[in-house]
Amino acid sequence: MNFWDFLGxxxxxxxxxxxxxxxxxxxxxxxxxxxxxxxGVVTYRSEWAGNLATTxxxxxxxxxxxAMIGLLIxxxxxxxxxxxxxxxxxxxxxxxxxxxxxxxxxxxxxxxAAKGIGMSRAARLLRVELPLAWPPILTGIRVSTQMLMGxxxxxxxxxxxxxxxxxxxGIASLGSKNALNQVLAGTLGIIILAxxxxxxxxxxxxxxxxxxxxx
Amino acid sequence: MPETTPGxxxxxxIELEGLTKRYPGNPQPAVENVSMEIRAGETVILVGPxxxxxxxxxxxxxxxxxxxxxRIRIDGEDVTDIxxxxxRRKVGYAIQSSGLFPHMTVAQNIALVPKMIGWSKTRIxxxxxxxxxxxxxxxxxxxxxxxxxxxxxxQQRVGVARALAADPPVLLMDEPFGAVDPxxxxxxxxxxxxxxxxxHKTIVxxxxxxxxxxxxxxxxxxxxxxSHIAQFDxxxxxxxxxxxxxxxxxxxxxxxxxRLNLTRVRDVEITDYPTVTVDDPLQxxxxxxxxxxxxxxxxxxxxGRPYKWLRRGDLMRAKGSLARAxxxxxxxxxxxxxxxxxxxxxxxxxxxRVAVTGRRGEYTGVVDxxxxxxxxxxxxxxxxxxxxxxxxxxxxxxxxxxxxxxEGADGPGGEAAKA
Numbered sequence: 296m297n298f299w300d301f302l303g304x305x306x307x308x309x310x311x312x313x314x315x316x317x318x319x320x321x322x323x324x325x326x327x328x329x330x331x332x333x334x335g336v337v338t339y340r341s342e343w344a345g346n347l348a349t350t351x352x353x354x355x356x357x358x359x360x361x362a363m364i365g366l367l368i369x370x371x372x373x374x375x376x377x378x379x380x381x382x383x384x385x386x387x388x389x390x391x392x393x394x395x396x397x398x399x400x401x402x403x404x405x406x407x408a409a410k411g412i413g414m415s416r417a418a419r420l421l422r423v424e425l426p427l428a429w430p431p432i433l434t435g436i437r438v439s440t441q442m443l444m445g446x447x448x449x450x451x452x453x454x455x456x457x458x459x460x461x462x463x464x465g466i467a468s469l470g471s472k473n474a475l476n477q478v479l480a481g482t483l484g485i486i487i488l489a490x491x492x493x494x495x496x497x498x499x500x501x502x503x504x505x506x507x508x509x510x
Numbered sequence: 511m512p513e514t515t516p517g518x519x520x521x522x523x524i525e526l527e528g529l530t531k532r533y534p535g536n537p538q539p540a541v542e543n544v545s546m547e548i549r550a551g552e553t554v555i556l557v558g559p560x561x562x563x564x565x566x567x568x569x570x571x572x573x574x575x576x577x578x579x580x581r582i583r584i585d586g587e588d589v590t591d592i593x594x595x596x597x598r599r600k601v602g603y604a605i606q607s608s609g610l611f612p613h614m615t616v617a618q619n620i621a622l623v624p625k626m627i628g629w630s631k632t633r634i635x636x637x638x639x640x641x642x643x644x645x646x647x648x649x650x651x652x653x654x655x656x657x658x659x660x661x662x663x664x665q666q667r668v669g670v671a672r673a674l675a676a677d678p679p680v681l682l683m684d685e686p687f688g689a690v691d692p693x694x695x696x697x698x699x700x701x702x703x704x705x706x707x708x709x710h711k712t713i714v715x716x717x718x719x720x721x722x723x724x725x726x727x728x729x730x731x732x733x734x735x736x737s738h739i740a741q742f743d744x745x746x747x748x749x750x751x752x753x754x755x756x757x758x759x760x761x762x763x764x765x766x767x768x769r770l771n772l773t774r775v776r777d778v779e780i781t782d783y784p785t786v787t788v789d790d791p792l793q794x795x796x797x798x799x800x801x802x803x804x805x806x807x808x809x810x811x812x813x814g815r816p817y818k819w820l821r822r823g824d825l826m827r828a829k830g831s832l833a834r835a836x837x838x839x840x841x842x843x844x845x846x847x848x849x850x851x852x853x854x855x856x857x858x859x860x861x862x863r864v865a866v867t868g869r870r871g872e873y874t875g876v877v878d879x880x881x882x883x884x885x886x887x888x889x890x891x892x893x894x895x896x897x898x899x900x901x902x903x904x905x906x907x908x909x910x911x912x913x914x915x916x917e918g919a920d921g922p923g924g925e926a927a928k929a
Contacts, residue, residue: 405612507657
């Protein structure tokens with residue numbers, strides 16, 4: 296059976312896996328974004344808190360993904376929970392770091408002006424600081440997503456959802472006639488999904504970054 | 511010219527009482543015991559060397575910097591302890607390099623404060639147009655632009671429009687024209703004067719440029735270190751009668767020349783001059799020149815604008831051709847020009863006089879060197895008398911307070927420190 300025949304006969308399964316893969320990454324990204332921006336907002340003002348947040352999140356990133364998921368299984372069980380937890384944690388670093396850098400990079404005279412014209416703390420954050428820090432944050436989100444696409448494949452190890460299942464099955468049955476096709480289909484699927492997501496982010500950037508600050 | 515909204519808010523009084531700012535870990539306060547009364551509708555300039563605490567003093571008025579001691583009263587209401595956000599909505603704030611938010615359009619920037627205080631959409635829209643008009647920008651053209659597509663001067667205008675959008679009685683300006691080129695700065699200053707003529711806000715303006723202070727201020731507070739007020743008086747009084755060495759050092763050389771900036775051509779005597787127009791018959795022009803009484807006549811063009819100075823003999827030498835005779839008028843001044851501009855024009859024109867023109871450039875008279883010299887003399891003399899009288903009154907009124915202040919914090923040694 297060549298690769299195209301394999302795709303033809305398995306497309307149902309592959310599409311389901313791809314959908315689950317994308318959906319897992321997407322949901323984890325939403326969680327990581329909310330959490331990451333929150334951490335950024337809470338910590339960017341203080342030198343040590345910001346650095347601590349960056350160090351901790353980059354510390355998480357150094358844990359091998361296989362080990363992380365393995366360590367999570369006894370805590371949260373098999374399947375979706377360890378996948379979501381691991382992916383969200385891994386996704387944090389680029390977002391937290393860029394949020395902190397972005398928020399700290401807002402021209403202090405603008406913050407002063409915002410205060411001076413009578414904007415409250417919340418208004419300043421929502422209407423001035425976050426919109427101005429949004430381009431770097433969005434870059435962080437993009438980087439995170441690319442990373443999670445790959446890491447999500449490991450989720451199959453904990454019987455999680457996604458295209459990782461194809462890869463794992465292929466590797467487990469190396470030597471059988473479809474093994475290579477399975478690995479190839481899973482990998483290509485992940486690459487295609489990553490590209491699709493990236494295109495979506497370009498569009499999102501177009502829609503959400505003000506023309507006044509777009510490069 | 512756009513009409514301001516009927517019932518627009520005019521200025522409020524500001525009273526600062528013993529305002530002090532101490533920073534932790536610094537034994538010397540950054541601002542020490544500043545007391546000042548600013549009248550409603552007045553433009554007060556805080557001027558002083560860098561680091562004297564003038565900006566800090568300004569920022570304490572809207573509590574961007576919380577004072578460590580003292581009271582602030584606006585229109586009699588003590589605002590030292592009210593919610594700062596509420597306070598700042600009553601006080602417009604314009605800063606150096608405009609402080610416009612780059613991700614919002616010009617209209618969105620201006621609409622910010624009205625939106626925050628809950629104006630209706632239609633009212634905000636109308637107000638944005640009105641404000642753009644007021645600061646001399648075409649609403650249709652600038653409404654939807656982002657700040658990065660504006661020049662420095664235009665950004666500054668929008669900054670002022672934003673500060674005034676919610677019609678606050680008080681406007682604080684922190685070196686607003688510090689970052690623009692000299693020509694634009696001059697224009698912006700003129701605009702501010704015109705605006706203030708229409709609006710009568712209470713303006714507190716910080717600058718380190720004494721010439722700017724003279725040009726804009728109804729009264730100027732010259733500050734020395736820790737925001738101690740060295741002199742708080744009208745520009746005329748400070749120029750002619752500086753309180754001490756520090757102030758005269760700050761006023762700098764050429765006080766008499768600077769004084770020229772404070773008087774307009776319309777305030778001095780404009781003399782009449784014999785004129786002819788290019789359409790007059792040559793015979794008439796010859797006759798006028800020959801009749802004596804004058805060595806020179808001014809030739810006007812068809813629209814009555816000064817064209818050429820004609821001396822006796824010029825016509826002869828040019829063989830009766832008006833096109834070749836005489837010297838072209840290269841500089842004129844309007845009645846609104848300062849005496850300094852007039853002097854400049856007189857000096858560049860070698861015959862010692864300059865033509866004064868009206869609104870459309872038409873001839874209205876001539877100012878010569880002698881008139882200028884005489885009026886400056888008179889002005890300086892008048893100022894000196896005024897200042898003496900004023901000073902006498904002040905000294906009597908303040909003697910007690912001043913004594914205690916000087917003895918307390920600022921010993922005699924500190925007097926000329928910065929001069």
